[in-house]
Amino acid sequence: MINKRVDESLLKTIKGYEERKAYNSPFAYQPEGSINEDAESLKGTVKRTKVLDSLEEAIKRSGLKDGMTISFHHHFRNGDKVLPMVLDKLAEMGFKNLRVEASSFTKAHEGIVKHIKAGVVNRLGSSGLRGDLAKEISNGMLGDYPAVIRSHGGRARAIVEGDIKIDVAFLGASSSDCMGNANGVKGKSLCGSLGYAKVDAAHADKVVIITDTLVDYPNSPMSIPQTQVDYVVVVDEIGDPNGIMSxxxxxxxxxxxxxxxxxxxxxxxxxxxxxxxxxxxxxxxxxxxxxxxxxxxxxxxxxxxxxxxxxxxxxxxxxxxxxxxxxxxxxxxxxxxxxxxxxxxxxxxxxxxxxxxxxxxxxxxxxxxxxxxxxxALEVDKDFNVNVISGSDGVIREASGGHSDTAA
CATH class of the missing domain: 3.40.1080.10 (Glutaconate Coenzyme A-transferase)
Known part of the structure; x- marks a missing residue:
């Protein structure tokens, strides 16, 4: 059966299998766009890899369209360079009305303001908002769409349950191999745990790993396994580890x-x-x-x-x-x-x-x-109601994080 193609008409005679595809040949059926063939480096033989030449190529192959939802993690905190890099490229490519779902927004993400003004982004979801972005959102910058703040557990629930449908996840990893096995503990831009990114990788329609350290296959530990990754893009720098503790x-x-x-x-x-x-x-x-x-x-x-x-x-x-x-x-x-x-x-x-x-x-x-x-907490009243989001002036300045999850 391994080498012999099945006559598809035979399937029509088997109850329950009438619409199934018959065996064709090894690797005849592949996930859409998940394998990139590069024969050059192996002198004429075929090397199977998900590594693409550029972020722009990954965006095109992902099928991203105006109005869709993209996601990011914030494990680099104030040192993150992935979200700004991706949004700048999307703006350059002419995308509009994107929804950005991130595990959190930090001061490294204040560049989102210009993309909202330009119409590249029109909706935000996160566990928190900080800096100039938070001030602008507090002043009504998003117009008809409210920024949605969920706790870390609430965000995970919304993704798993399908309340947040991620079309393309752009996930920074300090190391990855050619098939997308990725982690945050090897390479030059370490961030450690990828706990927030793991949920996005497991449930997004398309997953793009962005790394500045490509290692030999197989990479371990596998914080994000190759089974969840569609494309790998190698860039100069994904983040500054010194921005984590701030x-x-x-x-x-x-x-x-x-x-x-x-x-x-x-x-x-x-x-x-x-x-x-x-x-x-x-x-x-x-x-x-x-x-x-x-x-x-x-x-x-x-x-x-x-x-x-x-x-x-x-x-x-x-x-x-x-x-x-x-x-x-x-x-x-x-x-x-x-x-x-x-x-x-x-x-x-x-x-x-x-x-x-x-x-x-x-x-x-x-x-x-x-x-x-x-x-x-930013504020607590005498009945133990707790505010961790806004200052006494009503301006958003911090994050929900795991606060309500753990308190419950």
Whole structure:
């Protein structure tokens, strides 16, 4: 049967198989446009690869049209160069009315403003907005279309359930091989976990991996596997790793924030949950990150351990893991370069998708196993209603992130 073509008329005689395609030859049927043949480099033989010559070629092959939805991740935070690069190319190619769904928008993405004004982009979805982009959106720049802000778990749910239909995902990866096996722990532009990108890759109609380091096949670890990737584009630079730890992920020496951190620890100790095997997550504010330092001292004093740490991972959590004070890390996003280095070498530092992390509609998101979560806030009232999105002037300035997911 391997070498012999089946007479298609025979299928018509088999109940339930009347409309099936008959065997033709090996590789006769291929996914549309997923294989690029390059015979030149192997002296006349055929080399199967998904690597294309340019971003423009990948856009053309993806079938992207005006009005469609494209997606990005923000693992490079303020150092991201993929989203600006792609939108500039789409503007150059004349695209209009695109919907941009990103896991978050940072100050690196303020160039979107010009693309909204030019009509290239007319809808936005994200976990948060910052900087000039946030100010413009707050002032009504999008007109008839509101910017939709979802939590990290809410975004994952919307993608998995189909509320967000991604036509083309443009995903930066610090390394990829010719078939699209990609990760964020090898190469020159490291970002660590690709937890947000994993959801996009699994559900987008077309996936374009953009990398500045092409490695030999097969690349591992496979944060994004070749089975989900349509095209690979190699560029000069996808991001600045030094932009990962900035702003909200700073370590504080502010006396006010340190005092808040100590009071948080007092509450944790009084809660009845601070026992051997408890689990925890910290948010990205200076005070919440400082809590981890004080927790370490208590773990040592009480001779107990934390079972796992979850969420955006920092050096403080990595240190607990390596000191044997924490059993495992579940990482959706690396908040500093120490976390990036750790996830690339420590098997107890595990990369997880935003779906695994916090999608409330899956069988069991990891947030459901949290004992403690320490979160920062812009405003809290006396009834414990919390605002993490806007300042007291009503202008958007931050992100929902995993705040409501973990609080629930």
């Amino acid at each position: 702003g909200a992920t700073r370590f504080t020496s502010n006396p006010k924030e340190l005092l808040m951190a100590k009071k948080v620890l007092d509450v944790m100790l009084a809660s009845g949950y601070f026992n051997d095997g408890f689990s925890m997550q910290t948010g990205s504010g200076g005070a919440s990150l400082a809590v981890t330092r004080f927790i370490r001292e208590e773990l040592i004093k009480k001779n107990i351990k934390c079972s796992f740490g979850l969420g955006g991972i920092t050096k403080a959590f990595v240190d607990l893991l390596e000191e044997g004070l924490m059993g495992q890390l579940f990482d959706t996003q690396c908040f500093d370069l120490a976390a990036v280095e750790s996830i690339g070498r420590n098997e107890k530092h595990v990369e997880v998708s935003a779906d695994f992390y916090a999608n409330p509609f899956n069988a069991s998101p990891a947030v459901n196993k949290l004992d403690f979560v320490i979160l920062s």
